[in-house]
Amino acid sequence: MEAPNVKTVKMTKLAYEVSATSDSLVTRPVGRRFLPVLEAILRNLADSQACVLDCSDVRILDASFADEVFGVLTVSRSRRQQRGGCVILDRLEDANLDNLDMALASRTVRETGLRNCVMPVRTARDGVRLVGKCEAHVQRTFKLLIEHRQLTARELADALTLDIAAASTRLKVLFDLGLATRIEERDGQVKQFVYTWPL
Amino acid sequence: MNNNPVLAPATHDGHLQYEDLYTLIVSLRNGRRTQPLAVDMSRVFFVYVDELLALLCIARLWHRWTGSPIRLQQLEPKVHRYLERMDLFSHCSDWLEQDRLLLHDDRFSRKPYSERLMEITPIPSDEQLNEGAVQEALQRMRTILDNSTSRDPNSIIRLCTMLSEITQNVVHSLDQGFAIVQRYRTNGSALVQNYRVVISVVDLGIGIEGSLRHSATPLLLHSETPLVSGSDYILKALEVGVTSRASGGGLGLHYVRSLVQEWRGALTIRSGRARVQIRGDKITRADDLTQMPGTQVTIEVQGT
Numbered sequence: 397m398e399a400p401n402v403k404t405v406k407m408t409k410l411a412y413e414v415s416a417t418s419d420s421l422v423t424r425p426v427g428r429r430f431l432p433v434l435e436a437i438l439r440n441l442a443d444s445q446a447c448v449l450d451c452s453d454v455r456i457l458d459a460s461f462a463d464e465v466f467g468v469l470t471v472s473r474s475r476r477q478q479r480g481g482c483v484i485l486d487r488l489e490d491a492n493l494d495n496l497d498m499a500l501a502s503r504t505v506r507e508t509g510l511r512n513c514v515m516p517v518r519t520a521r522d523g524v525r526l527v528g529k530c531e532a533h534v535q536r537t538f539k540l541l542i543e544h545r546q547l548t549a550r551e552l553a554d555a556l557t558l559d560i561a562a563a564s565t566r567l568k569v570l571f572d573l574g575l576a577t578r579i580e581e582r583d584g585q586v587k588q589f590v591y592t593w594p595l
Numbered sequence: 596m597n598n599n600p601v602l603a604p605a606t607h608d609g610h611l612q613y614e615d616l617y618t619l620i621v622s623l624r625n626g627r628r629t630q631p632l633a634v635d636m637s638r639v640f641f642v643y644v645d646e647l648l649a650l651l652c653i654a655r656l657w658h659r660w661t662g663s664p665i666r667l668q669q670l671e672p673k674v675h676r677y678l679e680r681m682d683l684f685s686h687c688s689d690w691l692e693q694d695r696l697l698l699h700d701d702r703f704s705r706k707p708y709s710e711r712l713m714e715i716t717p718i719p720s721d722e723q724l725n726e727g728a729v730q731e732a733l734q735r736m737r738t739i740l741d742n743s744t745s746r747d748p749n750s751i752i753r754l755c756t757m758l759s760e761i762t763q764n765v766v767h768s769l770d771q772g773f774a775i776v777q778r779y780r781t782n783g784s785a786l787v788q789n790y791r792v793v794i795s796v797v798d799l800g801i802g803i804e805g806s807l808r809h810s811a812t813p814l815l816l817h818s819e820t821p822l823v824s825g826s827d828y829i830l831k832a833l834e835v836g837v838t839s840r841a842s843g844g845g846l847g848l849h850y851v852r853s854l855v856q857e858w859r860g861a862l863t864i865r866s867g868r869a870r871v872q873i874r875g876d877k878i879t880r881a882d883d884l885t886q887m888p889g890t891q892v893t894i895e896v897q898g899t
Contacts, residue, residue, distance in 0.1 A: 420733055422759045423726045456733065456752055458759045459850050491752035498850055 401445050401577065401594050404486075405437060408453040419455045427464025434465065434483075441481030443571075444579045446594035448484045448518075457492040463499035470513045470528065471503055473573050482577050482594060485517045485527075493517060493527060500528030516575055518595065526575070537566045538575055546592040567591045600633035600668055609640030613649035618885045620653055624660050631692055632657060637669035642677060644775045645863070645893040648797040651687055651715065651773060652889070655799060658690035666692040676703050681775065682714040708735060710742035711778050718765045718772035718796065729762045732774055739778050740792070753854055754792060754896065760847030761796045761892050767809070768800025770889060781897070791897050799889035803866040804828040806890075825869025826880040832864075833871075851894060860896035 411418040414429035421430070437447055451457070466485075472478040488496065496515070503513040514528035516538075524542055526535060540555055541547050547555075553563035567589070570576040576591045601623070604615040616634070623632070642650070654665045670678070670693065678684065680703040684693055713735040718728045736758050740751045758776065765772030774796045781789045801809065807828055822828050833852045848864075852873060855862040861874045868886050872879045 415730075416727070417730055417734070420730060422733060422756075423729055423763055425722055425726045455737075455748075456755050456759070458756045460760060460763055460847070489748055489752055491749040491756070495752075495756055495850070498853075502849070 401592075402448055403437070403441065403445060404448040404450055406453065407449045407451045410434060410437075410449075411454075419453055421454055421461045422456055422458040424460045424464045427461040430461070431465045431468060434469070438481045438483065443481075444577050444592075446482035446484060446577050448486050448595070450486050451492070452487040454488065454492065457488065457495055459495040459499045462496040463503070466496060466515055467499050467503050467513065470500060470515060470573070471507060471510060474510060474512045476572060479572060482574050483515065484524075484595065485515060487519065488517060490519075490521075493519070497527045504529045512569075512573055514573060514575070524593075524595065530573075533566055534569060534573070534575075537570055541567075541570065541576055541591060541593050546590055548588055548590055550588075600635040602635045602637075603639055605638040605640070609638065611636075611639045611642055611646045611650065613646050613653065614884060617649070617653050617887065620657055620665075621885050624657075631664045631666040632661075633666045633668050633694075635669050636667050636671070636674065639674055640671050642674055644777050644793045645795045645891065647678070647681055647683060648715070648773060648775060648795050648891060651683060651691070652797055652799060652887070652891070654687055654690040656888070659799075664690050664692050666694060668694040670694070672701070676701060679703075680705060680714070681712070686715050686717065686773070708738045710739060713739065713774070713776040716774045718762050718774050718798075720765050720769055720771060720798070720800065722766050725763060725766050729759055732762055732776075733759055736776055739776060754794075757851050757854060757894055758794050758796075760850055761794070761894070764847050764890075764892075765796065765798050765800075767806045768798040768802075768889060770798045770800030772796055772798035772800075789897065791895060793893065793895050795891065795893040797889065797891040802888060803832050803864070803890055807832060824880075824882040825867040826871050826882050829864050829866055829869055829871040830878075830880075833873075848892075851892070855894060855896065858896050860894065862895075863893045864890065866890040 408418040410433050411421055411430060413433055415421065415426045441447055500513045500515065504510050512530040512534055514526045514530040514534070516524060517527050518524045526538060537552065540552065544551070547567060549560050549564035549567055552558065552567060553560045556563065567576070571578050571591060577594050578589045578591045581588055581590055601619055604612040606612055657665050675697060679697050684691060713732065716728065716732055719725050733755050736755050737751065740754060762772070762774050776792065776794050779791045779793065781791050804825060822831055833848050852862060855873060856875065859875045861872065863870065863872045865887065866889070868882055868884050870881045870884060
């Protein structure tokens with residue numbers, strides 16, 4: 397039973413709209429057609445929701461396709477040009493994950509000033525991890541979020557001995573990069589965000 | 596006008612020495628011929644996939660220069676059957692002739708989707724048409740790999756990705772490309788059959804140096820190490836991110852290199868006057884070859 401804050405979509409079903417072979421996600425043109433289809437789903441996600449892309453039927457996902465879809469998506473988030481919800485890739489074969497990793501990591505080489513280009517993935521073997529390249533603090537904060545399932549700025553500040561502003565910034569970075577969801581809580585006059593890992 | 600046939604050079608074990616053939620034909624270019632250029636293939640007993648594509652390129656270039664085709668003569672029967680089976684003559688009908696046609700009974704039987712090879716397949720440089728050709732080539736590749744002993748999905752994905760990436764690179768060449776895949780059986784036990792997969796893709800376009808100059812990022816233009824020779828450009832093209840602007844691109848050769856090195860296979864790239872071969876950690880460079888337009892990429896990996 398799907399959690400209410402998680403929307404699961406089969407990657408091949410989305411690809412069916414843009415590619416003659418929906419299980420073979422290759423080439424830049426196909427990637428360029430695929431991205432708007434994905435973005436349409438992400439635009440309708442609330443801050444508290446995540447989209448899980450089920451890739452179990454995907455046979456091949458080449459680096460060019462991955463770059464045009466997830467490379468472009470993650471760069472736009474990293475540069476805060478776009479905000480569009482947490483996207484998690486699920487059940488990709490290892491070799492396809494390597495293609496995705498190469499596409500994302502290479503963006504930090506190709507694009508000046510880009511420090512983070514990552515996506516969360518889930519596999520049966522490794523559980524949840526980040527693919528691509530990111531700064532050490534992003535990796536560390538993400539790891540803590542996975543362990544605790546949810547974090548506030550105060551909790552992160554205590555865990556990492558940070559001041560609350562720094563902790564708040566770190567969590568917001570996760571959210572902006574699409575690595576976390578969040579809900580707003582009010583405690584009387586005080587408003588705070590609770591950042592969560594949705595799976 | 597000298598219309599004597601040119602003897603195709605071959606190694607001691609009968610492989611076509613296409614670099615020498617090409618050099619020979621370039622030297623004949625100035626004494627232009629209006630009749631087909633006859634090439635005596637009597638010393639050639641085996642044609643490998645990259646040699647086959649090189650032969651296609653040589654014929655295509657000769658036709659570009661002179662307007663007349665190359666005629667292959669004295670083809671050894673097995674070689675003739677192989678060239679016919681790989682569709683060399685059907686794709687090169689304007690540039691390549693054969694001195695005699697094979698009888699139907701002499702031909703290799705063929706399946707529409709062979710489990711061992713993908714015949715010469717045109718790869719367009721137009722991006723939309725290229726997409727369709729890449730997809731079709733991948734279907735063929737999957738048929739070949741699905742029928743090998745090993746069905747490790749990750750190996751299949753990696754090989755398919757290599758083919759996908761280098762056939763997409765034809766878009767940057769601004770010329771029609773051609774691709775071939777063949778799976779060769781190698782020595783193995785009764786239980787485990789080893790195989791070698793060879794992928795070769797060629798075009799006669801602007802070449803690697805031309806492509807880098809056309810699409811290079813400032814990183815290349817302001818490189819600390821100046822690019823001097825053709826092999827410098829080839830090696831630069833194998834680095835990630837060199838051929839990309841913000842719009843992307845430039846992952847293919849880097850990906851192929853990483854994988855070939857990981858699998859201890861071989862990668863050969865021929866472009867301009869240069870050739871770079873990477874086998875494991877060893878890199879061999881040549882910069883004194885006869886100038887040839889375009890690029891040929893050949894990948895060889897072993898599998899079980």
